[in-house]
Amino acid sequence: MDFQPILAAAAGGHGAVNPWAAIAYLVSGILFILALRGLSSPASSRRGNRYGMAGMTIAVVTTLLTHAPVTVDGGVDSIGLVEILVAIGIGAVIGIVMARKIAMTAMPQLVAAFHSLVGLAAVAVAAAAYLNPQAFGIADAAGQIFTVSRVEMGLGIAIGAITFSGSVIAFLKLNGNMSGAPIMLPGRHVINLGTLAAIIGLVAYFTFDQSPWVFWTVTGLSFLIGFLLIIPIGGADMPVVVSMLNSYSGWAAAAMGFTLGNTAMIITGALVGSSGAILSYIMCRAMNRSFISVIAGGFGGDDAAAGAGGTKEQRPWKPGSADDAAFLMSQAENVIIVPGYGMAVAQAQHALREMADQLKKEGVNVKYAIHPVAGRMPGHMNVLLAEANVPYDEVFELEDINGEFAQADVAFVIGANDVTNPAAKTDKTSPIYGMPILDVANAKTVLFVKRSMGGVGYAGVDNDVFYMDQTMMLLGDAKKMADDIVKALSGSGH
Amino acid sequence: MDFIAIFSIFVLACFVGYFVVWSVTPALHTPLMSVTNAISSVIIVGALIASAAAGSASSKWLGLAAVVMASINIFGGFAVTERMLAMYKKKER
Numbered sequence: 001m002d003f004q005p006i007l008a009a010a011a012g013g014h015g016a017v018n019p020w021a022a023i024a025y026l027v028s029g030i031l032f033i034l035a036l037r038g039l040s041s042p043a044s045s046r047r048g049n050r051y052g053m054a055g056m057t058i059a060v061v062t063t064l065l066t067h068a069p070v071t072v073d074g075g076v077d078s079i080g081l082v083e084i085l086v087a088i089g090i091g092a093v094i095g096i097v098m099a100r101k102i103a104m105t106a107m108p109q110l111v112a113a114f115h116s117l118v119g120l121a122a123v124a125v126a127a128a129a130y131l132n133p134q135a136f137g138i139a140d141a142a143g144q145i146f147t148v149s150r151v152e153m154g155l156g157i158a159i160g161a162i163t164f165s166g167s168v169i170a171f172l173k174l175n176g177n178m179s180g181a182p183i184m185l186p187g188r189h190v191i192n193l194g195t196l197a198a199i200i201g202l203v204a205y206f207t208f209d210q211s212p213w214v215f216w217t218v219t220g221l222s223f224l225i226g227f228l229l230i231i232p233i234g235g236a237d238m239p240v241v242v243s244m245l246n247s248y249s250g251w252a253a254a255a256m257g258f259t260l261g262n263t264a265m266i267i268t269g270a271l272v273g274s275s276g277a278i279l280s281y282i283m284c285r286a287m288n289r290s291f292i293s294v295i296a297g298g299f300g301g302d303d304a305a306a307g308a309g310g311t312k313e314q315r316p317w318k319p320g321s322a323d324d325a326a327f328l329m330s331q332a333e334n335v336i337i338v339p340g341y342g343m344a345v346a347q348a349q350h351a352l353r354e355m356a357d358q359l360k361k362e363g364v365n366v367k368y369a370i371h372p373v374a375g376r377m378p379g380h381m382n383v384l385l386a387e388a389n390v391p392y393d394e395v396f397e398l399e400d401i402n403g404e405f406a407q408a409d410v411a412f413v414i415g416a417n418d419v420t421n422p423a424a425k426t427d428k429t430s431p432i433y434g435m436p437i438l439d440v441a442n443a444k445t446v447l448f449v450k451r452s453m454g455g456v457g458y459a460g461v462d463n464d465v466f467y468m469d470q471t472m473m474l475l476g477d478a479k480k481m482a483d484d485i486v487k488a489l490s491g492s493g494h
Numbered sequence: 495m496d497f498i499a500i501f502s503i504f505v506l507a508c509f510v511g512y513f514v515v516w517s518v519t520p521a522l523h524t525p526l527m528s529v530t531n532a533i534s535s536v537i538i539v540g541a542l543i544a545s546a547a548a549g550s551a552s553s554k555w556l557g558l559a560a561v562v563m564a565s566i567n568i569f570g571g572f573a574v575t576e577r578m579l580a581m582y583k584k585k586e587r
Contacts, residue, residue, distance in 0.1 A: 045525065053572050099577060117567050270508040282520075389581075
C-alpha cells in the first residue's frame, strides 16, 4: 500500500481532515438515509438494506485506509492490521450465526442484545479516546483534552453506558431470565433523579478537571442509572423500552461522531436517534400512555391486578367448538383475523395461515388486523405473519381496517385481548381507558380464541366482548384450535 | 471541522431522520429497528481508530474489543434484516 502513508499523514483529526475521507463519510451517511427510506414499502426494502451495507463498507474501508496501524518508521504495521481484521472476522461470525439462528418470536430479545453491544462499544470507544486523546486528535500537545471534546466524550460515555445496562435488563426481562413484573425500589424517583443530577454535574466538572476519577465515576454512575431506570418497567411496556433504547444507541453514536468530527457517525446517530424516538412515541400513543408514565414504571404490576380482581362477577358467555367456528367462517363473506402475541407464544401462526388458505378456497375474503402493540416490539406481529407466508397486502394497520369491522361477518380474535376491549372507550376508570382499540364488537359474529375464561390480558382487566350475544368463546390452545378448525374446514367437503 | 459546522449537520440530519422514519410503513417497524441497530454500529469508525493508534496499549485493546462488538452488530443486524425482509411477500394472483 504505497498511498497509505500519504493518507495517514493527511488524516490528523479535527485539524486536518482528508477531504476525500470526509466525502466518503458523507456518502456513507447518505446511503444510510436511503437504507431507511427503502423501508417505506416492502418492495423497496431489500434494496434499502443493500444501501445500508454499502454505506457501512465505505465507512469501514475509509477508516482502515486513513487510520491504518503504523509502525515507528512510518510503514504499515501488518500485525496490527491483521489483529483488526481478525476482530472484524470474529464479530462477523458471531453476528451472522446469531442472525441465522434466532427465532422470529425472539426478535425483541435479539434487538435488545444488539442495543447493549452498541452501548458497550460506545463506552469502549469513549474510554479509548480518553486514554489516548492524541490519536483521536482531540487533545493538545500537553495531553489536555479540548473542552468541547470533554463534553462530547462525557455525554457519549454516559449515554453508551445507560444504553448498555438498560438493554441488558430489557434483554433479561424479554428473554424470561428475569420476571417481567416491575421491581419497585423504595424512593426510586429520588435515587434516579439524584444519580442523573450527579452524572450531569460530573460531566460539567469534567470540563475543568480531566482526572480519571471524574471520567470513571461518570461511567459507573451511568451503568447504574441504566439498570435502575429499566427494572421498574413492566413487561407490557417493553415495546416502548426497546424503542427508547434504540434511540439512545443512536444518540451515543452521534456523541462519538461529535468527538471524532465524523459526518457518517453524526448523520447515522441522528437518524437512529429520531427513529427510536418516533417508535417510542407511536408505541405510547397506541397504549394511550405518556412517555413519562412509562419511564416512571410500575405498569402491569400489583396495582392493576388488584383493581380488576376485586369486582369479578360471573357473567354468562357462550362456548363454541372448532366445528362451529369452521361452519360460521365458511358461510361468511368477510372474515377479519385479529392476532395477538398469544398467537405467537402458541406458535399458531402457520396453522392460522392454513386456516385462512382454506377459507380463501371457499371464497371467503380474509384480512388481518394488527394493533400497533400486538407484539413485543413495533411491527413484531407483521414479521411473525410474514414468516408464516401471510402476504403483506392482506395485513392492515388499525386505522386502515377499523371501519371494516362493521361489514365483517366474523372477527376471529386469536391471542389478543386488551387491544379489543371496549372498556378503553367507555370506562373512564379502566387502566386502558383511551387506548385505541380494534372494534371487533362491531362484527356480526366474534370468535374469541382464549386459553381459559380465568386469565386476563397484560392490563389485568376483564373484556366485555366475551359476554356479548354475538360472541362465541373458543377455549383452548391457540395452535390446537386453529389446527382443529383447519381439519373441520377440509373435512366439510366443500 | 468546527463545532458549529458539525452541529448544523447534526440538526439537519435529525430533521431528515424525522421525515424519513415517519414514511416507514408500520409493517416494517421491526426491520427498521434491526437496520438502525446495524447502522448505529458505524461507531466502529472510532473503534478502528483506537485499535490502530500507537501510544496506549489499553486504548488499543479497548478499541479491538469495540471492533468485535460493533462487527457483531453490523453483520448480525444486516443479516437478520435481510432475513426478515425476504419473508415479506405479496399475494400470489
